[in-house]
Amino acid sequence: MITLYGVPGWGSAISELMLTLAKIPYTFIDVDGFDQPGPKRELLKARNPLCQVPTLELENGEIMTETAAIALMVLDRCPDLAPPIGRAERQQFQRLLIWLVANVYPTFTYADYPERWAAEAPEQLKENCIEYRKSLYLWLETQLSAQPYALGREITLLDCYIAVMVTWGPRRPWFEVNTPGLVSVADAVSQRGDLQQVLRDNKLI
Template sequence: MKLYYTPGVCSQAVHIALSEIGADFALEKVDLATKTTESGEDFSKINPLGYVPALELDGGEVLLEAPAILQYLADTKPESKLAPAAGTMERVKLQQHLNFTASELHKSFGPFFAAVKPEGAARDQAMTKLQSGFDALEALLADGRDYAMGETFTVADTYMFVVASWSKIIGLDLAPWPNVQKFVARVAARPRVQDVLKREGLLN
């Protein structure tokens, strides 16, 4: 397998999942500005939408969209327990967490990464939306659970961790959400996550 990635963005969640299941995979860095890969490929031919992650399987098929790729990888190694079995209520809950991360938390960071940043009332509105996402994540973790699904680390955590970590990039202090702050630190301390951060050049 080959993962097309850019350091620190949502492809990192897939990178973590690949590492957690002990997969045999190659990495190909993508410059999202030029849509060119590290080896000189035109990335738009791999994903016409132009964003990562993209996971090329051994047979040549390319999978897109982090939530779908994460579940696929978990299912290739069920003993990893990175996802509950398909068809169970627990799997539905996992999908709920993945969809929340994609449609609410991830999307709410969008204005702060735009070429033209929001200002004034528009920035306040965008920040309020983002904060409401962190409020929801804080409420999920408020019962003392270690991870989104309870005590078991799953692919939902890989995605939540990456997106929540973007708070550092925009200067958002996670202190108002202490359980989220602990969650981010807990996931960051996992050995396989540390390996991924080092490979992406985000940790010395």
């Protein structure tokens, strides 16, 4: 069985949703506090020297990190969680999957720990990152296809990202005003009975 090292409500929630959608069994290990010295950090560091969540230990003992890589691993086992090869939505899925981790994720890396990157002006860096993140979400809103999900009637792994990210900064009230389409996608995901326990465990509903 896969072992997933994560923190409720953090990026590991995306991987939990993906694994659950694909009906891939896993065990969750809570490493809350891993970003500070202590036993949780040492536990995670022994498996991922970068000390990032999510970190997966696969059935064969191999380590898997990076949510986009995890998504591709899940698709190898459950291809139906992305649009079929040959359809235009497939290319859009691939583009947005990488776009999210390449563009949106770094704004959290820098805004959550600004003192690491700009010791002389951490608050300014944090503010700049948050404003830039808002602009990214506004663009993402323009890329949505027919609802209820990001690319139409069928759920994909892309929707797992949106469902979790809408609960992060700048927080749901901002999304409701500025990106109602993203909120609709998140709500559609939260209404799925097969995902509600994971969402509750991560305090996302």
